[in-house]
Amino acid sequence: MKNKILIIDDEKNICTSLTYALEDLHEVSTVTNPKEGLALLKETNFDLVLLDLRIGKISGLDILKSIKTIDPDIVVIMMTAFGSIDSTIEAIKNGAFTYLTKPLNINELIVTIDKALEFRELNKKVAYLNNELKNKYSYNGIIGKSSFMKNVFTLIDKLKDVDTNVLITGESGTGKELVARAIHYGGKRSNENFVEINCAAIPDGLLEGELFGHKRGAFTGADRDSIGKFEFADKGTILLDEIGDMSLTLQAKLLRVLEQKEFTPLGSNTPIKLKARVLASTNRDLKKLMEEGLFRNDLFFRLNVIEINLPPLRDKKEDLPLLFQHFIEMYNREFGKQGTRLSPAAEELLLNYPYPGNIRELSNIIECGVLLAKGDTIEIEDLPEKIRMGKAYSQLAQKSNPFLGLRLDEIEKRIIKETLELNKGHRKATAQMLGISERGLRNKIKEYGL
Structure with missing residues (x-):
């Protein structure tokens, strides 16, 4: 089967001569109006476009961008009588395969077209193989073939259709939200709501209302009823992100919700049945927070029925x-x-x-x-x-220099952590060594989750 080539050039004699030179090798179509060419590209699957750099007052570079929008995989060879380094660079940058100067050498054009079509076929094969690799080594948007990730995929597959509470742990940027979404969208709740709330991003005084909702008049400024995240999640999934930053008071209320399977909006006396599945995630060491009295043991064991730990990259x-x-x-x-x-x-x-x-x-x-x-x-x-x-x-x-390239807050966190370890957790000695007050050290420890 012949490859389909579209020639877009405002000079009819150029279109005619190129058609004559190429028609024995390829199926050739020509247009002198760029709009007609773009319309034809939407209707027909062409393999290659020969495009003039200047078509009347219209820039071929603009047409090139439009062509790539219609079909990103099509191969485009630019033609021009106005040879210019700048326009060559711009054409290549915008996706042109190469650039030929008029008057065209037909033998050179035929060879260039063959190379361009070979390039297109090679890209198709590469795309196919990459897609095969993705299908083999991915799970609902999570990618990996390491033993770590294979274990994660296995856990997700086992957990997606059950209602067991799951705690997802790992450093920032390791993909904890992706795992939560994979559990939700891969299982029986996939057609229901997926709701995420960042417990560290909302002030403690407002977080309870965000989670459980409130009734009009429940507090100053509550001029109407508000549905909380638990109620909105309904029969879906709610992800409590950065659960380690939740206050002890709110931890107690959350524990009660998980145990009793119901919650009550602020200002209401009527409980609402908990229908959503609850997932939690954190980049903090909850066991260490429990030792320091900053996280409830009973809530930890309620949330951590199964833990999925995501290793750093x-x-x-x-x-x-x-x-x-x-x-x-x-x-x-x-x-x-x-x-x-x-x-x-x-x-x-x-x-x-x-x-x-x-x-x-x-x-x-x-x-x-x-x-x-x-x-x-x-x-x-x-x-x-x-x-x-x-x-x-x-x-x-x-x-x-272990601090090279780190942000200032990351450097401060590491210095405090290592000084605490040096003093075996003794805060007074650590504060003296760092030249700050014990209260200031206590605030930093809470801020950085140490």
Whole structure:
């Protein structure tokens, strides 16, 4: 079967001569009006477009962007009599395969078309294989092939259709919300509401009303009834994110709700039956908080029937290549690009980076690389500076300067933590060593969950 080629050029004689030169090899269609060309692309699956850079007063680069919107996978070869380095770079950046200058050399054009079509077929095969890998090593949007992630997938599969309470733990950025969503959307409650509430983001005085709702007049400013998250979740799932930051008073009320399977809105005397499944997640060490009297033991054991612990990215680096490809494809779609890939040197640096921000940080790094890549390859210079430092960064961060590249609050947290460990938890000695008051130290310990 012949490949379908569309020629968009406002010069009829160019269209005629190119048709004559290519029609024995390919099925050729031509238009002199760009709007007609775009309309034809929506109706017919073309394999390749030959596009003039200047069509009357219309820029071929604008037409190129529209073509890529209609079909991101189509191969476009730009043609122009106005050879220019700037326009060449712009065309390639916007997804053109290559750029030929008029008058066209027919033999060169035929060879270029063959290469472009080979490139298209190769991309199809790569996309197919990547999709096969994703299907094999993913679970409802969570990607990984490490033994850690296989265990997580197994747990999700066992838990999705039961009502057991689950506690999801792990550092920030490891994907705790994704696991909660996978449990919900993979199971029998998938057609019901999924509701997430961040217990650390809402002031304690307002969190109770957010969770359980309130009646008009329950407190100053309550001018109408409000449905809480538990009631809105109905027969679905509610995720209590950052549960370790909930106050002891509210912990007691939550425990009562879980035990009695009902809750009462503020200002009401009528309890409402709890129908939702409750999941909880945290990046804090709840066992340590229990030892310090900041988290209730009975609530911990009520929530932690089953624990799913998500390891940091640095402990499952065999998942990195799959994640690289996933985020590259995601940002290719967002930025209207295609075929972007990592250069071997850039990939090596990314494989050796420790990722203190875990998957969330990796996503940001790949977004930067895809956005800054000049062609279809992400080079070292397209990556953030901390990555470009490569192994030197990793060695410095882990050995000579453990605080290099961390935010100031992260540095403060680590200093307080390590000083506490040095003084075996003795707060007065720690405060004296750090040059702050015991009250100030107590506030910092609570703030950082130490």
